[in-house]
Amino acid sequence: MADWYTNFANSGFGTTITKQLGLPRPVELRRYEPGQPLLPGPVVVGSAGAGRLRDTVTAVLRDAGVTVQSPVTADGATGGEKLGAVILDASGLTTPADLASAHDFLAPAIKRLRASGRVLVLADPPADATTPAQAAARQAVDGLVRSIGKELLDGSTANAVFVPEGAEASLAAPLRFFLSGRSAYVDGQLLTVSPADVPANLDEDEPLAGAVAVVTGAARGIGAAIAEVMARDGAHVVAVDVPAAGDALARVADEIGGTALQLDITAADAPQRLVEHLRERHGGVDVVVHNAGITRDKLLVNMDAARWNTVMAVNLQAQLDITQALLDADGVLRDGARVVCVSSQSGIAGNRGQTNYAASKAGVIGMVRAWAPEFAARGATINAVAPGFIVTEMTAKMPFGTREIGSRINSLQQGGLPVDVAETIAWLSQPASAGVNGQTVRVCGQSMLGA
Amino acid sequence: MAENAKPVTRRAAIVGGNRIPFARSGTAYARASNQDMLTATLDGLVARFGLQGESVGEVAAGAVLKHARDFNLTREAVLGSQLAPTTPAYDVQQACGTGLEAAVLVANKIALGQIESGIAGGVDTTSDAPLAVGDDLRRVLISLNSAKTVQDRLKALARIRPGMIVPEIPRNAEPRTGLAMGDHAAITAAEWEIGREEQDELAARSHQRMAAAYDRGFFDDLVTPFLGLARDNNLRPDSSVEKLAKLSPVFGTGEGATMTAGNSTPLTDGASAVLLASDEWAEAKGLPVLAHLVDAQTAAVDYVHGGEGLLMAPVYAVPVMLARNGLTLQDFDFYEIHEAFASTVLATMKAWEDAAFCKEKLGLDAPLGSIDRAKLNVNGSSLAAGHPFAATGGRIVASLAKMLHETGPGKRGLISVCAAGGQGVVAILES
Numbered sequence: 001m002a003d004w005y006t007n008f009a010n011s012g013f014g015t016t017i018t019k020q021l022g023l024p025r026p027v028e029l030r031r032y033e034p035g036q037p038l039l040p041g042p043v044v045v046g047s048a049g050a051g052r053l054r055d056t057v058t059a060v061l062r063d064a065g066v067t068v069q070s071p072v073t074a075d076g077a078t079g080g081e082k083l084g085a086v087i088l089d090a091s092g093l094t095t096p097a098d099l100a101s102a103h104d105f106l107a108p109a110i111k112r113l114r115a116s117g118r119v120l121v122l123a124d125p126p127a128d129a130t131t132p133a134q135a136a137a138r139q140a141v142d143g144l145v146r147s148i149g150k151e152l153l154d155g156s157t158a159n160a161v162f163v164p165e166g167a168e169a170s171l172a173a174p175l176r177f178f179l180s181g182r183s184a185y186v187d188g189q190l191l192t193v194s195p196a197d198v199p200a201n202l203d204e205d206e207p208l209a210g211a212v213a214v215v216t217g218a219a220r221g222i223g224a225a226i227a228e229v230m231a232r233d234g235a236h237v238v239a240v241d242v243p244a245a246g247d248a249l250a251r252v253a254d255e256i257g258g259t260a261l262q263l264d265i266t267a268a269d270a271p272q273r274l275v276e277h278l279r280e281r282h283g284g285v286d287v288v289v290h291n292a293g294i295t296r297d298k299l300l301v302n303m304d305a306a307r308w309n310t311v312m313a314v315n316l317q318a319q320l321d322i323t324q325a326l327l328d329a330d331g332v333l334r335d336g337a338r339v340v341c342v343s344s345q346s347g348i349a350g351n352r353g354q355t356n357y358a359a360s361k362a363g364v365i366g367m368v369r370a371w372a373p374e375f376a377a378r379g380a381t382i383n384a385v386a387p388g389f390i391v392t393e394m395t396a397k398m399p400f401g402t403r404e405i406g407s408r409i410n411s412l413q414q415g416g417l418p419v420d421v422a423e424t425i426a427w428l429s430q431p432a433s434a435g436v437n438g439q440t441v442r443v444c445g446q447s448m449l450g451a
Numbered sequence: 452m453a454e455n456a457k458p459v460t461r462r463a464a465i466v467g468g469n470r471i472p473f474a475r476s477g478t479a480y481a482r483a484s485n486q487d488m489l490t491a492t493l494d495g496l497v498a499r500f501g502l503q504g505e506s507v508g509e510v511a512a513g514a515v516l517k518h519a520r521d522f523n524l525t526r527e528a529v530l531g532s533q534l535a536p537t538t539p540a541y542d543v544q545q546a547c548g549t550g551l552e553a554a555v556l557v558a559n560k561i562a563l564g565q566i567e568s569g570i571a572g573g574v575d576t577t578s579d580a581p582l583a584v585g586d587d588l589r590r591v592l593i594s595l596n597s598a599k600t601v602q603d604r605l606k607a608l609a610r611i612r613p614g615m616i617v618p619e620i621p622r623n624a625e626p627r628t629g630l631a632m633g634d635h636a637a638i639t640a641a642e643w644e645i646g647r648e649e650q651d652e653l654a655a656r657s658h659q660r661m662a663a664a665y666d667r668g669f670f671d672d673l674v675t676p677f678l679g680l681a682r683d684n685n686l687r688p689d690s691s692v693e694k695l696a697k698l699s700p701v702f703g704t705g706e707g708a709t710m711t712a713g714n715s716t717p718l719t720d721g722a723s724a725v726l727l728a729s730d731e732w733a734e735a736k737g738l739p740v741l742a743h744l745v746d747a748q749t750a751a752v753d754y755v756h757g758g759e760g761l762l763m764a765p766v767y768a769v770p771v772m773l774a775r776n777g778l779t780l781q782d783f784d785f786y787e788i789h790e791a792f793a794s795t796v797l798a799t800m801k802a803w804e805d806a807a808f809c810k811e812k813l814g815l816d817a818p819l820g821s822i823d824r825a826k827l828n829v830n831g832s833s834l835a836a837g838h839p840f841a842a843t844g845g846r847i848v849a850s851l852a853k854m855l856h857e858t859g860p861g862k863r864g865l866i867s868v869c870a871a872g873g874q875g876v877v878a879i880l881e882s
């Protein structure tokens with residue numbers, strides 16, 4: 001399922017050519033499949049600072065049956081089994097001097113990391129620091145992790161999770177996600193969790209079992225992949241798309257045993273129709289994924305009002321209106337509901353010719369941040385996912401050069417697949433992700449744009 | 452229990468429907484077969500109601516124009532669909548009444564408790580219609596097939612004459628009169644003195660109302676696009692009496708010729724399906740009950756020698772059904788009278804208003820009376836959508852059930868469908 005260049009670069013002839021020419025050598029990423037072990041190799045766990053999070057880390061690794069090697073053995077042992085992941089618990093840093101032990105631990109461990117390995121750093125949020133030195137030490141983690149992400153080869157990724165005091169239980173789900181193949185294209189990200197009552201997933205193989213999940217824009221592209229992954233994870237998917245895309249939508253629904261709802265989300269009565277449908281057919285909804293989105297590119301000076309307005313209506317206003325209608329409808333948005341809104345890299349970095357699109361996608365990020373407390377009060381969450389360069393029918397139509405450059409300017413040297421976005425959204429939709437709220441997670445292979 | 456009342460059975464629920472947009476003959480679906488269209492329609496229905504891998508009680512559907520390869524058409528469509536292969540199916544054919552008759556058959560089995568759920572449907576293609584060879588050529592080909600030696604075969608082939616190689620393209624004509632359906636309708640139109648303008652008005656209104664219904668999103672959960680078509684391509688949202696008035700008559704003769712291509716339905720391709728069930732089945736599946744099928748009636752007229760119009764059978768069927776249900780013609784919130792021709796709808800209503808006709812032909816003491824036009828075909832009908840013969844009934848049943856549901860509980864709708872062969876199928880739905 002990799003793109004042509006990745007396939008080519010990994011062929012016998014392609015390997016020779018790309019090496020000789022010094023071209024990027026993207027590898028096929030380790031992607032999740034049901035039944036797959038959490039990691040393809042053992043883990044080493046180290047500390048820099050007090051190490052408040054060790055218990056949570058140990059419990060997650062034990063439950064997943066991952067072998068934990070001691071860093072001492074790892075250090076200097078050249079012939080040992082290659083590592084699946086390197087985890088640094090950097091909670092309790094007080095001064096930048098504490099970071100020296102981070103360096104001491106990480107350098108030899110990362111040398112032993114296998115392909116599609118994971119580097120994960122856990123720390124306290126810089127914003128909660130009580131002294132400038134403490135804030136400096138915590139913020140340093142940001143630069144450290146992002147740089148590791150850029151140094152890693154062969155499909156390996158580096159990410160960080162900031163865990164405030166009292167939010168230790170919220171760490172487990174992100175930890176599993178970042179270690180697993182579900183996070184294949186998530187790289188260089190800094191996630192902050194929050195304290196929450198975190199329910200366990202009833203079934204790790206089907207974390208969405210019994211859930212009703214709405215996915216807009218599900219007829220094709222990323223939306224169709226989200227629908228597939230949600231169904232694989234056990235959800236009944238209500239696949240929504242415009243009536244004109246109804247045949248493709250029906251095929252998606254039939255493929256995954258879901259249902260098709262033909263609805264233009266920008267219609268005046270769309271929120272009400274969706275609410276009624278969910279109430280009548282399913283008695284409520286557990287997961288809502290606002291994925292439908294459009295582009296109408298033009299330089300701002302040449303952009304007519306229609307382009308501006310339609311993009312805003314689909315990408316932002318519909319998400320606001322539908323979410324509000326669900327919040328207002330008694331009992332429809334179930335307790336513990338998960339809302340995931342698709343933003344975009346353009347909403348973070350901006351993009352020439354996309355003032356309307358970037359504005360709408362940045363708006364989504366502001367929206368989830370603002371709504372998070374209200375959702376938390378219901379045991380629910382609302383988050384955004386910002387895809388980078390994802391290989392879809394849409395991007396397949398881009399000119400060759402633009403497409404090739406777009407897909408290579410990231411640490412993983414390749415475009416992501418729709419399934420990578422879908423896996424991230426499905427993870428945020430899990431009951432156990434209760435402690436991730438108001439966040440925007442980029443699925444961009446650590447793109448250089450807006451980083 | 453009153454003497455003439457129906458025995459107590461349960462009423463079949465109409466859960467919803469699906470159809471593909473209808474396409475004028477030889478256009479978007481020119482290369483699609485009956486089976487392609489029916490299968491796609493079933494799959495759209497399955498997707499709407501989450502029936503993947505389900506075995507429903509049975510699927511009854513049919514086509515009016517069938518190829519020899521359409522043997523066991525409905526069962527073959529089921530096997531190609533997302534429904535469980537253990538779903539039984541059979542073909543029905545009652546000309547333009549096929550779709551509604553199929554719904555009645557399924558509803559009756561549900562009412563009797565023989566099945567809990569079922570799908571009724573219909574499909575037709577006039578683009579991919581079977582071409583028959585003439586009887587002369589057919590005889591030659593049969594003897595060719597049974598010839599044992601090369602010589603016998605050559606002998607058989609030698610009997611072929613150029614004149615034989617003209618395929619018989621199926622015509623929309625009555626076998627017993629040789630008249631096209633439109634010619635029959637023109638006779639009735641003349642008899643009932645149906646004017647050109649009122650026909651054009653009815654046709655324009657049908658187009659305008661259906662276009663408005665599409666714009667409102669009314670068909671969002673009734674239609675699934677197919678082969679690039681998202682709306683019926685016969686639909687003319689800008690249709691008007693002025694535009695229709697410019698067309699020349701195509702049926703009837705001389706002064707009295709009023710029927711044009713604009714106020715008659717065109718040959719059309721398409722398919723439709725309706726999901727019916729017991730209330731319990733719908734409830735258990737979390738599916739809505741839009742309406743119930745209350746009763747149905749068929750009738751046939753002797754249009755060959757009996758002096759009645761070919762398409763007038765519903766006029767006879769309705770009073771029988773009304774009497775059985777203790778209803779008058781005015782006790783309805785919606786009327787769906789299939790627009791085979793605008794003149795058919797108008798003649799039907801005129802006959803019900805006519806005291807002499809109601810007394811002499813229908814044996815009634817008083818005329819059935821008139822219908823509030825505001826309640827007639829409110830979201831358009833066949834003149835706008837087109838009329839793929841067997842698919843029309845399913846289109847009407849699903850649309851009417853939705854209208855009734857939207858209007859609220861206890862609302863009633865009347866369906867009247869005329870059919871070739873002098874037959875008619877009518878039914879009552881109630882929300």
Ligand SMILES: NC(=O)c1ccc[n+]([C@@H]2O[C@H](COP(=O)([O-])OP(=O)(O)OC[C@H]3O[C@@H](n4cnc5c(N)ncnc54)[C@H](O)[C@@H]3O)[C@@H](O)[C@H]2O)c1
Nearest residue numbers: 217219220221222241242264265291292293344387390392
């Ligand atoms: N492909 C990428 O590289 C990329 C990158 C960043 C963000 N995104 C975002 O991901 C989402 C999916 O993108 P995609 O690449 O799959 O696009 P796509 O065009 O392939 O799919 C979008 C779907 O949304 C549907 N849709 C559009 N308007 C709608 C409306 N009014 N009501 C209901 N459905 C509607 C479309 O019919 C289509 O099926 C979008 O929000 C997009 O902005 C994509």
